[in-house]
Amino acid sequence: xxxxxxxxxxxxxxxxxxxxxxxxxxxxxxxxxAFNVLGTGVFLLFxxxxxxxxxxxxxxDPIPLALVITxxxxxxxxTAVAIALLLQLFQATGAATLRADASADAGTDPxxx
Amino acid sequence: MTTALMFDVGLAMLIVAVASWTTAxxxxxxxxxxxxxxxxxxxxxxxxxxxxxxxxxxxxxGGGLTGTLLLGAAARLRxxxxxxxxxxxxxxxxxxxxxxxxxxxxxxxxxxxLPDDTPTLAQPAADKAAATGLGNPVTNVLMAFRxxxxxxxxxxxxxxxxxVWSLAVDHVWGGRPGPRYPVEPHGALxxxxxxxPPVGIVVGIYILWVGADHPGGAFQGGTILAAMWVLVMxxxxxxxxxxxxxxxxxxxLAGPAVFLIVGLxxxxxxxxxxxxxxxxxxxxILAIEFAMTLTIGATLGLLLAGPPKRRVGR
Numbered sequence: 410x411x412x413x414x415x416x417x418x419x420x421x422x423x424x425x426x427x428x429x430x431x432x433x434x435x436x437x438x439x440x441x442x443a444f445n446v447l448g449t450g451v452f453l454l455f456x457x458x459x460x461x462x463x464x465x466x467x468x469x470d471p472i473p474l475a476l477v478i479t480x481x482x483x484x485x486x487x488t489a490v491a492i493a494l495l496l497q498l499f500q501a502t503g504a505a506t507l508r509a510d511a512s513a514d515a516g517t518d519p520x521x522x
Numbered sequence: 523m524t525t526a527l528m529f530d531v532g533l534a535m536l537i538v539a540v541a542s543w544t545t546a547x548x549x550x551x552x553x554x555x556x557x558x559x560x561x562x563x564x565x566x567x568x569x570x571x572x573x574x575x576x577x578x579x580x581x582x583x584g585g586g587l588t589g590t591l592l593l594g595a596a597a598r599l600r601x602x603x604x605x606x607x608x609x610x611x612x613x614x615x616x617x618x619x620x621x622x623x624x625x626x627x628x629x630x631x632x633x634x635x636l637p638d639d640t641p642t643l644a645q646p647a648a649d650k651a652a653a654t655g656l657g658n659p660v661t662n663v664l665m666a667f668r669x670x671x672x673x674x675x676x677x678x679x680x681x682x683x684x685x686v687w688s689l690a691v692d693h694v695w696g697g698r699p700g701p702r703y704p705v706e707p708h709g710a711l712x713x714x715x716x717x718x719p720p721v722g723i724v725v726g727i728y729i730l731w732v733g734a735d736h737p738g739g740a741f742q743g744g745t746i747l748a749a750m751w752v753l754v755m756x757x758x759x760x761x762x763x764x765x766x767x768x769x770x771x772x773x774x775l776a777g778p779a780v781f782l783i784v785g786l787x788x789x790x791x792x793x794x795x796x797x798x799x800x801x802x803x804x805x806x807i808l809a810i811e812f813a814m815t816l817t818i819g820a821t822l823g824l825l826l827a828g829p830p831k832r833r834v835g836r
Contacts, residue, residue, distance in 0.1 A: 411527075412526070412527065412530050412570055412571070413571070414633060414634070415527070415530045415531055415534050416530065416534055416567050416570065416571060417629075417630075417633030417634075417636075418534065418630055418633060419533075419534035419537050419538060419567070420629070420633075421626045421627075421629035421630045421633060422538040422541070422626055423537065423538065423541050424625060424626065424629055425622040425623060425625050425626030425629075426538070426541045426542055426544075426545050426622065427541070427545075428618075428621065428622045428625055429545060429618050429619055429621075429622035430544075430545040432610075432614075432618035432621070432622075433610055433614065433615045433618040433619075434545070435604045435608045435609055435610060436550060436602075436604045438550050438592070438595055438596060438599055439550055439553060441592070442544065442550075442553055442554065442557055442592060443545060445557065445584075445588060446541055446544060446545070446557070446560070449560075449561075449564055449580075449584060450629075452576075452580075453564070453567065454629065454633070456567070456568060456571045456573055456576065457571065457633065457636075458636070458640065459571070459573065460571045460572060460573070461636060461640040461642075462640045462641070462642030462643070462644050463572065463642075463644060464642060464644040464645050464648065466648055467644045467647070467648055467659055468572025468573075469571060469572045469573050469644070470642045470643055470644040470647075471643075471644065471647050471659035471660045471662065471663045472643045472644075472647065472663055472667075472668070474573050474575060474576050474660050474663075475660050475663035475664045475668060475671070476668075476671070477573075477576050477579075478575060478576055478579050478660070478664065478739075478741055479664070479671050479672060479675045481576075481579050481580065481583050481584060482579075482583060482675055482678075482679065482741060482818075483675055483678050483679075484588075485583050485584075485587055485588055485591075485822070485825070486678055486679050486681075486682030486683075486825065487682065488588055488591060488592075489591060489682055489686060489825040489826070490682050490685040490686055492591055492592070492594075492595045493685070493686040493689050493828055493829055494689065495595065495599070496595060496598060496599075496828070497689045497829070499598070499599055499602060504602055505599050505602040505604075506602075506604060506608065508608060
């Protein structure tokens with residue numbers, strides 16, 4: 410067992426937990442949160458592969474690390490858009506739900522949804 | 523088992539425990555707090571994986587900014603508990619658990635079966651480091667070897683901001699984002715918002731500057747600057763600028779614009795798009811990074827502030 414393997418198993422666990430939350434939790438905010446947990450698990454796998462690609466003088470392969478940094482910033486942007494959409498939905502309908510027939514409360518024609 | 527490995531195993535178990543708690547917590551607010559703790563613990567993992575650049579990014583963006591964003595949303599959505607009728611049935615939850623377990627098992631197998639002789643680009647990256655004059659290999663990859671990714675990522679940030687802004691209703695377009703936070707002149711928040719920004723701004727610029735040769739860089743520095751700005755806005759000491767403000771728009775465009783100009787210059791004068799002439803590589807990269815830091819700070823701060831809500835008073 411090495412450091413990389415230990416955190417690789419940790420990443421696998423985090424990805425699984427995130428996936429479960431994404432499917433099983435009905436609240437959209439919790440889905441966004443779970444999606445972020447899933448994402449961190451995937452990023453961590455990149456880190457494990459980078460660590461195993463170390464060469465003398467470099468503690469880790471810098472290419473996957475740079476990809477992860479870019480990925481984190483993109484994940485944050487996507488989360489910000491998702492949260493803004495969710496808050497707008499809450500403001501418009503008074504409920505934060507992904508149920509298809511919920512928009513009937515907002516006065517729109519349910520047949521359109 | 524060595525002490526370091528024991529620490530790793532303990533940290534990994536703690537992280538899985540916090541992630542489980544975040545998934546299982548009843549209240550969204552508690553779950554978000556769990557997520558912030560989770561992000562900070564992950565930053566420790568990145569340090570253990572010899573990736574201090576990523577650790578800084580994870581602590582600043584993963585834990586800090588995403589945490590702030592989710593906390594704000596959780597506070598506003600408190601009234602919106604999902605009715606029991608919408609909770610998925612036991613069958614669905616069981617199927618989801620089964621699928622997640624399968625994914626975890628597959629990833630575990632993949633991790634355990636990783637080849638001993640890992641393919642790596644570390645050696646070529648180290649060999650070519652002299653071409654840019656930068657000592658930090660990750661900055662080298664971000665700004666030179668794979669500069670296209672970084673350029674496109676700046677564009678994604680701007681697109682995300684356009685997406686958030688486009689949720690504004692017509693009559694407040696060009697107005698100020700978010701609520702006007704009340705100022706409490708003698709409150710703890712106002713005190714912090716006066717005390718921290720001078721230090722934070724210096725630290726942010728230092729992290730940008732030192733990123734050329736040591737862990738750090740434009741993302742991490744820009745995030746710290748954004749955090750300082752958000753702190754001042756939340757304390758009510760300064761209002762968010764109207765999104766129609768020309769100076770603000772200029773700051774948002776500075777990073778991608780300088781990046782594109784340098785890139786096109788490489789196409790016209792040098793060998794290829796984004797090819798830096800070796801003699802000027804470092805000054806060019808530093809110029810891009812400074813412009814990028816400004817853009818990242820402004821964009822992240824505005825993403826947190828949300829869509830325009832208030833018309834600009836005349």
